[in-house]
Amino acid sequence: DSGVTQTPKHLITATGQRVTLRCSPRSGDLSVYWYQQSLDQGLQFLIQYYNGEERAKGNILERFSAQQFPDLHSELNLSSLELGDSALYFCASSVASDSSYEQYFGPGTRLTVT
């Protein structure tokens, strides 16, 4: 158990809909990262927050947004969903903002868009 929790575990929704994925980092970790894992694209970095502020942005679509709240939990919002958004979405946390520290991954949310 990494100490990172993600809800829900599974999500099935229709195209055009909007969903929110939630992540609680390990106690004491200030950084939260979001990743998307699909069979064809592999594990893609989406966005990072550190202590409530956006720190780094990766291949995140404009239809996607995220935020980190004062209690350090984070939410990833996916809107106008398309079939191609079906994937595993992982949240990870680390103690600091840079990549010199290991990241602890949550169990993931499996999103299926029908």
Next chain:
Amino acid sequence: SQQGEEDPQALSIQEGENATMNCSYKTSINNLQWYRQNSGRGLVHLILIRSNEREKHSGRLRVTLDTSKKSSSLLITASRAADTASYFCATDADAYSGAGSYQLTFGKGTKLSVIP
């Protein structure tokens, strides 16, 4: 584009044998990390090696880093059925993506099957 590329894509060995996976990357790095992922589950950090280190050990794991060749290898000795998983290398991009932050870029992984 992928920064790290693992090789081979898939590897099947008998229990007790050693497994070696390789990772090549394109640009300069500060550190390289290896992660394991059991099917459909979250990634688990295995080991981090910094650019000024050449070799690192952790239990049955041995990681080497050759910055001149931009490559790393992960050796798992005396493999067990429980080692069956996908193994990813991750490198930090060479360009700042924000103040004091480097993104981790993952390869597509090596799928290791250890046959009992």
